[in-house]
Amino acid sequence: MxxxxxxxxxxxxxxxxxxxxxxxxxxxxxxxxxxxxxxxxxxxxxxxxxxxxxxxxxxxxxxxxxxxxxxxxxxxxxxxxxxxxxxxxxxxxxxxxxxxxxxxxxxxxxxxxxxxxxxxxxxxxxxxxxxxxxxxxxxxxxxxxxxxxxxxxxxxxxxxxxxxxxxxxxxxxxxxxxxxxxxxxxSAALAEARLGAGRDENFVWFVSLGTGIAGGLITAGQVDPGATGQAGEFGHIVVDPGGDPCGCGNRGCLETLASASRVAARYRALTGVDTGAAEVAAAMRAGDAAAQQIWDDAAEALGAGLATVTALLDPGVVVLGGGLALAGDLLRDPVATALAQRLTFRRPPPVRVTTLGDQAGxxxxxxxxxxxxxxxxxxxxxxxxxxxxxxxxxxxxxxxxxxxxxxxxxxxxxxxxxxxxxxxxxxxx
Ligand SMILES: [Zn+2]
CATH class of the missing domain: 3.30.420.40 (ATPase, nucleotide binding domain)
Known part of the structure; x- marks a missing residue:
């Protein structure tokens, strides 16, 4: 040829x-x-x-x-x-x-x-x-x-x-x-580790909170894809055994509580109001009790998941990205608190929000x-x-x-x- x-x-x-x-x-x-x-x-x-x-x-x-x-x-x-x-x-x-x-x-x-x-x-x-x-x-x-x-x-x-x-x-x-x-x-993790919120750290755990949840580990500026390319399925860590069914077939996955789409869906189920995760964050800021409950649940679940990651991998920094992270400190602060409370035996890694936003990918x-x-x-x-x-x-x-x-x-x-x-x-x- x-x-x-x-x-x-x-x-x-x-x-x-x-x-x-x-x-x-x-x-x-x-x-x-x-x-x-x-x-x-x-x-x-x-x-x-x-x-x-x-x-x-x-x-x-x-x-x-x-x-x-x-x-x-x-x-x-x-x-x-x-x-x-x-x-x-x-x-x-x-x-x-x-x-x-x-x-x-x-x-x-x-x-x-x-x-x-x-x-x-x-x-x-x-x-x-x-x-x-x-x-x-x-x-x-x-x-x-x-x-x-x-x-x-x-x-x-x-x-x-x-x-x-x-x-x-x-x-x-x-x-x-x-x-x-x-x-x-x-890919987004790589960008945050080299150019964004994790650029001063060598060992970065990035989490994307969007329609679903996934993570990425970057070591010395390189992606670690795992043995079969499936590393980072952070959304399917079980944080609530027997909890809501997940799209993966399991129950109580982190994703069922803390993805942007599930935060919106849980608010809808509780209040009948059809809206997005950003609006749930705004409602919480305005004192809406249902929004506060759902947000607290999400932060708790993320804290639990990140405690597992920290215990296993000891990242130098955790970076939160994806749609839910647009809430900024409104998300970062309760997640960092929940993570610290669960890590009884060590100091938690710093938790930051994305600096690259939706350009990271x-x-x-x-x-x-x-x-x-x-x-x-x-x-x-x-x-x-x-x-x-x-x-x-x-x-x-x-x-x-x-x-x-x-x-x-x-x-x-x-x-x-x-x-x-x-x-x-x-x-x-
Ligand atoms: Zn799952």
Missing amino acids: LEVALIRRTTSRVKHSWVRIEQSLGRWRERHPIAEAQVRDERLFVRRSVVTQGITVQSRLGGHGTEGVPVTGDRVVAVDIGGTSIKGAVAVRVDGGVELVGPSVRRATRAVDGPQAVLEAVLSVLTELQGQAPDVVAAGVGVAGTVDAAAGLVRFSANLGWRDLPLAGIAAQHTGLPIVLGHDVR LLGVALAAFDDLDVDRSAPDPARGAAVGSDGSAADPATGAAVAAVGSAADPARGTADPAVGSAAEATS
Whole structure:
């Protein structure tokens, strides 16, 4: 295949070998038939992308000389796919971090239209951002769901309707860019740890309190995804055994008491007033007893959950993010108090609220994309692209097939376990 030869000769930075992309797409199409014309369009687009990629790489090598030297003028695309909206922006490297530049893009996720429609919406956001900045060199994409970043797969996302979607491969094909996948909350955690409320600490526990609850552990500026990429399901710590049923199938999970959506739902159940978590906070401030009760329950539950995390992990700081954290000190103070009361044997870590707000997810995937560029640039062998895939595996077709087959064989086992985790893993937006 001409494309394979071209990609491998021109760049070591295409994230997934062509063989793997083709196989992943094949498996995806078996389950989600795409019209032949669309397949043809995709291939045409790929050829254009490959040509673009070749030119980009050549000009970058010519313009900047040696590989391994960070290039501060680089720009990347950042996209954050949540259950409610798909957000995107172009990001640029600044001294010590990244910044979002240009107009941001926001589109409704509209999962009711089906998994293919959500995918197309994501691709159109990528296209729009590439139009804003044709010189972008990579893209970072954060997903609300169970993500296997190394394989470029979204294992499961209840809110997006995706299962075993080879999103990195599809997006790479669509844009001609190397794609870095990340989990939405762990991406936000990365940004808070490096640029936000946790930037002076080495060991940061970040919690997103949105539609659901999830957390992320950042050690020395790096995400810890766990052994199978499912670390941080903080919302499913049981804090009230026998309590309300949770979307995961269990009862009394933290998420049933302290997510932004459940705070609003509990207020509705108690008062009949249909409103959001921010309004519940405002009502509490105005002296509403029902709002106060629900808020206290949420803070207590969070304190209990964070006491468990502190006992296990000893974080240097706890950062609260997501919609509920917009309440600021109104949330931080009672949570810090509840945490301190439960930690009878040690001083509690400081509790802070996000300083990056709803930009944390986008900044995090942009950071990951820049990190990936730096790793690739520091590769010692200029011929690396011809012999070794970016995942470190040999990139010959035989090995590529083996890697893809392993990924495929592992799917059913994980698939059966995922719905429980995934259904509640969408913690943002
Ligand atoms: Zn649960």
